[in-house]
Amino acid sequence: MPSTSSATVAEEAERKYSATGDRPLPDLTGLPSVDTIDVDRFELSAQYYDTADLRLLRSKITLRRREGGDDAGWHLKLPSGVDTRTELHFPLGDDSAEDVPADLGSLLRGIRRGAPLNLAALLVTRRHRHRLRxxxxxxxxxxxxxxxxxxxxxxxxEIRWKEIEVEWNSTLGDKTIGRFLTALEERFAAVGITRSESPSKLHRVLGDLIPARPPIAKGLIPIRDYLSSELHTLGLSDIAVRRDAPDAVHSMRKAARRLRSALQTYSDEIVVDHDLVDELRWLGRRLSPSRDLEVQWERLADRVADIPVESHREATRARIDEYFSARSEAARLEAVDTLDSDRYVGLLTRLDAAITDIAPATEAAGARPKVARKELLRAVAALSKKVSRRVDRVGDAENPAERDALMHRARKGAKRMRYAIEVIAPLHPKRSERILDRFDDFQDLLGEFQDSVVAREHLLDMLSEQGHTAETSFGLGVLFRIETEIGDAQAAHLDSGWRKAYRSARRLWT
Structure with missing residues (x-):
């Protein structure tokens, strides 16, 4: 059976087009960047797997076992952008077993919510291929x-159809591929070939089995869409964490934080299970060590170049690497254990239900089940007052430790406000874009401050350990001073940074 460690990963860039009857392809010679064309024909047989309620398909994920052609194997395709997908390719293995390999099933545990993966469809494709070089x-x-x-x-x-796929070499660059696709689609249009409305073969086969979303109050649509999008991001990040992909934990924590923030901020507008908010907080805390260690390791390793005595740098870097390597692996295993837990799967299932059954808070009290735009804006305005109070309190701090704690509270409040603005951005797209740019600047300031605080804590931990040389003691001390100066500089710009963000945001409700 294949294992996830045996997978090859590639970015797939392609478009699908509808083809009817025996309409031939247009002439492909003379297209930009194309000199020769190789043509061949072959047959492919593929079994597609999903849960009974099509969890994978609903997440824009496909899992298949393919035979034939030059890429036989297990293929897991994940959405990654416009016209692009990340494909994980696993060998078929030595046997002919058609059950989904255990390692692949584990990789998809979060997406499938623990449900079994069964055969969903069988596709046989007779392919006429033109390779353009x-x-x-x-x-x-x-x-x-x-x-x-x-x-x-x-x-x-049974379903039968004809389609055209175009897959291109994305490493050639946007400009080169853009010219090629423009010329190709002009030729397609001339013979009546148009873009397909179906994003994948499997969606064409099973798409009508996906249940439609229940109707909801118009004012709730931005909240539901935001929650759905972040839950989708959480699911894809889950797979990335299990693969140990770069920045995966960060992406997952951010999605969990956004979900929690939206539920808290708009709890006066929608019915919210506050235990669900607590569970999202639990998930964030379980993932926190892995992400924090990743960030701090890179941060302090980069700072080594600032140590003025060059001969002390190598020893200091070795101490930093030794400190973080042991802790990072343990934290990564803790993160994966969290994703394998029944508690986590239960959280995902409850989030599914909360989003599907979203309802106005007034409905619970028997009042008019309607949410207006002004109520969503009022929630953001109330949040801005809370952040303002937190920013003001920083100036009253009596010592550095108290200042650091108050800055952290201001940062959390500003993040929550930013996420709240993201929810209503579809209602005011142009204005929200400018506001979010201001909040990005403010969050960068607060994030850099908090990173400096955490860096100093790690440096003190390192200095407290036994076995230091004069070189490492000096180097770590220099880094501590640098991080202290960075924190002080960011704190000095807190008030001005908040004023810019607040003035931009208040245009939403004034």
Whole structure:
């Protein structure tokens, strides 16, 4: 059976087009960057797997076992951007077993909410492939015409269609590929070939089985859309954390924080299970050590170059690496253990239900079930007053430790306000974009301050350990002084940074 450690990863850039009848492809010769064209034909057989309620498909994820062609194996495709997906390719293994490998099932545990993965559809594709190459033989793009026969497991129904796929070499650059695609689509349009409305073959087969969202009050739509988007991000980040991908924990923590912040901020507008807020806080705390150690390791390693005595740098860097390496691996394992827990899966299931069944807070009291825009803006305005009070209190701090704690509270409040503005951004897109830019600047200031606080804590821990040389003691002491100066500089700009962010934001409600 394949394991996740045996996977190869690639970014796939492609578009799908509708083809009807026996309409031929247009002439592909003479396209920009194309010199030669290789043509071949072959057959592909693929089994697609999903949960009974199509969790993977609803998350824009596909899992298949394919035979035939030159890429036989298990393929896991994850959304990554416009026209792009990340593909994890696993070998078929030595046996002919068609059950989903355990390692792949574990990778998708969060997405499938612990439910089993079963055969969802069988597709047989007769492919006519055109491989387009440059004058030096480099791969430019692949244009394929697929005749597809599909059988879905749910009801045994059969579907047949023809489509065209274009996959290109994204490393050639946006400008080169842009010219190529523009010229190609002009030729497609001339013979009546148009972009497909279906994002994937599997969606074409099973898309009608995905239940429609229940209707809700118009004022709740921005909140529901925001919560749904962040839960989707949380799920994709879950997979990335299990793969130990860069910045995965950071992305997951941020999504959890945004979900929690939206539920808290708009608790007067929607019915909120406050225990769910606590569970999101628990998740963030469980993931926190892994992310914090990753950030601090990189931060302090980069600071080593600022040590004035060059001969002390190598020893200081070695001490920093030794300190963080042991702690980082333990924190990563703790994060994965959290994602494997029943408590985490239960949290995801409850979030699903909360978003699907979202309802106005007034409905619980039997009042008119309606949420107006002004009520959403009022929630942001109230939050701004809370942040203002927290910023003002920083100036009353009697010592550095108290200042650091008050700055951290101001930072958390500002983050919550930023996320609240993100929720209502679709109501005021242009204005919100400018406001969020201001808040990004303010968050950068507060984030740099907090990173300096945490860095000093780690440096003190390192200095308290046994076995230091004069070189490492000196180097770590220099870094401590630098981090102290950074923190003081950021704190000095707190009031002015908040004034700019607040003045920009208050235009929403004044």
């Amino acid at each position: 440059s004058s030096d033989g480099g791969f430019v793009a692949e244009v394929v015409v697929d005749d597809v026969d599909a059988v879905r497991s749910a009801d045994g129904s």
